Amino acid sequence: MPISNFINAGDLIRFLPEIILSVAGTLLMVLDPLVNRRSSNLFGTLSLLALIGALFGSVAAYAQAGPAFGGMLSVDGFATFFRMLVIVVGILTVLPSYRFLARQDAETGEYHALLLYSIAGQCVMVSANDLIMIFIGLEISSISSYVLAGYLRDDKRANEAALKYFLLGSFATGFFLYGVALIYGATGTVNLTLARAAITGANSPSPVFIGVAAALMFVGLGFKVSAWPFQMWAPDVYQGAPTPVTAFLSTGPKAATFAIFLRIFMTAFEPIGNGWEPLVWICALLSMTIGNFAALLQSNVKRLLAYSSIAHAGYVLVALTARSDVGTAAAMFYLAAYAFMNIGAFAVISHISGKGERYQNLEDFAGLAQKQPMTAALLTIFLLSLIGVPLTGGFFGKFYIFKAALESHLVWLTVLGLLNSAVAAYYYLRILVMMYMHEPSEAASGAEPLTVGLKAALILPALGTLILGIFPSWVLDFAGKSSSLLK
Amino acid sequence: MDAFIVITIIKLLVIAFVLLTAVAYLQWVERKVIAHIQVRPGPYRVGPHGLLQPLADVIKLVTKEGLLPSYVNRPLYLFAPFIAVAMALLSIAVIPFGPTITVAGYSTWMQLTDLNIGVLFILAVSSMGVYGIALAGWSSNNKYALLGGLRSSAQMISYELPLALAIVSPLLLSNTLSLRDLVGSQAGDIFHWNILKLPFPQIVSFIIFVIAAFAETNRIPFDLPEAENELVAGFHTEYSSMKFASFFMAEYLNMVTVSAMATLLFLGGWEAPWPAAYGSSLVPTVIFAIAGLIAFYHASNPPHKLDRYTFAATGVIFLIIAAIFLAPIVQSWLLPLFWFLAKTGLILFVFIWIRGTLPRFRYDQLMGFAWKFLFPVAMLNLLVTSFLVAWRS
């Protein structure tokens, strides 16, 4: 067979974002020993440029939309949506990292290189149409995240976070991989399109077989997105990891994992949907409930947001339970909104926490509104969006998800989900009350003024949250258009 | 089928016997060569010129009390020497010594078994050899042994990389993983051997291979695991009698294996360096004849009384061997064997020579050398080779 069956110039363009990111990452890694790192923000600036380049790259790739590398990749609207999402998450992670790393005396090229590699892995994940390619992307993203979580290696909590993240992540990988093996065994292929054809075709394999494979994959992916009953690692990891890394972990890899979750379950496993729907139903409900109720008890803000992220994973699973194109589009919209509001909230925490990340408790936010009204106002936007107040992205995210659930006749799940949102409002409001109605704490009064990078890191996600809340159709139309083409 | 099994068993016995004897005598050769480098006679008492010394050593080691220290981790302590020697013996199984021969109507390979992934097999088996040393060091429950074991496993892991990269380049030229086909691809005179073959002579990778092989076999100048002045005897501090002898044997067996590998990969295996038309088939005869004449010369003015007879007898044996090499019936398989053993022996001699000459590395120098020099050079060589091979095809 000629080589052009496997690679051609168009394929390289479809692979452009990954190429840009990995080349830039390698460049940063090589530059690290060559420059005087005390003097400049060179690494951060370079990785920002690379990310912006990759953003344009994914637009260029979309212009050439189609399968690439003999069906290994499928560069469609869905892939482009998530590619751009993870790249934007990357930009919003780099911006607060400048100041954070400088404060911990830990600015290196390797940090940024690992971040870029991780994003490259996520881009591979979301655009792959082949389980082995998905697996490799997942591992690239995960392994660099393990290192990032333990990046401050003299910090006991960071070590522990990295260890737990690593052990549970690899454990989940084992399950995912066993699922891939069974799919291969059942259908003789790991290409999602071909596997779907084999499952729906005349000689379809035993449904038990496919069911076991789906269950194993669900376990693997459930771990990665921290859904019940695999959520136990998330609080420790999110609390222990450096704050910008936590912001990244709870948005980028999570969005990418949900993307492959949707892609696998809405293409290959869609024909056996009646089998897995009850399973996902229970997981969605319990993720929301356990996440929200556990968050009520937390005093550490990072931990609180960790539990809330479990609950948000539950909301996205509601969209998956709907098993419809509308549901998929709602999940895409919600993940985008969640990325903006969550990363913004973590950026504020990283700003307040100070050297050595001392201030992470609820009380440390007391009186922030008096000392830094702008920071407090921006955090308010993020928290209101996390609650789901109208005019924010969070509101429309939840709205579309529950609308999709109702359209699929999941009445009880919708009702319980809405009740959950009411519970969640309580703990977010606690932070707001603390900020506006208490005397300034040591942390709030000692907080540094906002730097340019940090301002950008706060204002951009706030803008994103508001735009998604005011003009939701801009994103939703694109999501709806690409979700229906998924199969 | 039955003939195949019988032939295989015969080959097995012959190879095992020859190999173990050779290993015992390799040790004698080593002591002699180093002694001559240091201008002293070496073993001289047991037998003429100490020729029976290996036998005496074996008897001593076998009859010695097998000490089992009370504080060791018993199963692993006993398992470690076994795995070291087993892995060393295993890799010999795929090494060919010569071409196909026909004896009494049966034709067979001068090789126990031919794998079409023989090179990978040897890499795999030799990478398992680390365990013998690492586990010995750990199970001894002794800090010197532990440090020796740690150093050696680190060293072996590090040098395996340049070793493997050095192997890849000749494989690219030969385009096979079978050791037999590897020699087949180098058929002809010295300019067809991988070490000098166009488009890119593999001299660099040959040198890298030999250096890494020194490190893999823990020989001077890379014998840090058993650096006496720092670590007593390294990983085998706590071993005695046959268990100690097993490690010793494994080391020499590994030396033989890597020398044979170097011969097969770079030096054309059993091919003669120049065509028979220019007299390469006469070389063994000439060498043995000269050796016989020298023996006669020594017999005529002997340093000891007994030497008058022993040297004369040796001379006669050498002359007979020289005559055998002229017989056309056996030439077809004796000549390849001669060339193969001559090349392997030459490399083994270099091993011993270096031991007599060079001092030992410092530990950080050792690791730095592997990672900062050997590895990049091997990589560069591989890149150039692969580009040239791709360009030619």
Place this chain on the structure above:
Amino acid sequence: MDVVLFLIFAFIAVVAAINVVVQTHPIASAVSLIGVMGSLAILYLLLGAEFIAVAQVIVYAGAVMVLFIFVIMLLNAGAEVKRGRSLLVQLLGAPLLIALLGLLAYFVQRIFPRNVTVHFGGFTGGSAQAIGRALFTTYLLPFEVISLLILIAILGAIVLGRKELD
């Protein structure tokens, strides 16, 4: 012949795997794990995967496990300290495991009737040449992308292992 070979090495693999789980000392577990990997390599040969069998020995047994043993030696990790485990784990652990095993075996047996059988030489497409050909045509992209993973592993190990951050 093939059945005997399978039974022997499957038995070794299972016993060694149980040993990995029940031994209290990490190094004993590590040695048992090498045993599992070695017997799997033999089973791969039976399945006609000669390249994978050798790669299994080189990569897993020869590199990954050496790293493990190296770390165990370096940290001088001792035997595990026994703690009071929760009653639930003690009571339910073994039965749950046996139930899971039974379920898995049942699924596999039910899904795969005995009509497909394995004999040595039944599949010869696993040669180094076949693997290389597939690797540089159909699987070119994963092969290139996975090199990034190795780079990350090296970089990560250096980032975590270096003495100082700056």
Place this chain on the structure above:
Amino acid sequence: MTQVPISWFLTLSAVLFALGVAGFLFRRSIITVFMSIELMLNAVNLSFVTFAYEYKQVNGHLFTFFVMVVAAAEAAVGLAIILTVFKNRATLNIDDMDSMKD
């Protein structure tokens, strides 16, 4: 009978996988827990190779090859993480990893 039913291989793979999971859940030493994960990956590899035999495809071997590379990369990073943990705490017991419990 001289041929082995393919389901035996798959059962063996399932048993090894389950043992790996058991090791992960019940063991307390971090290194042994990590080794259990390696055992799981090995079990998966056996499945891939067995299915490759069934379909007479080389693809399954390639997946195994990729899994091996991933396992090696995981081992490098994982052991580096374990080393940093040990440096900060001088323990390898997973029950001692509780600095963030309230």
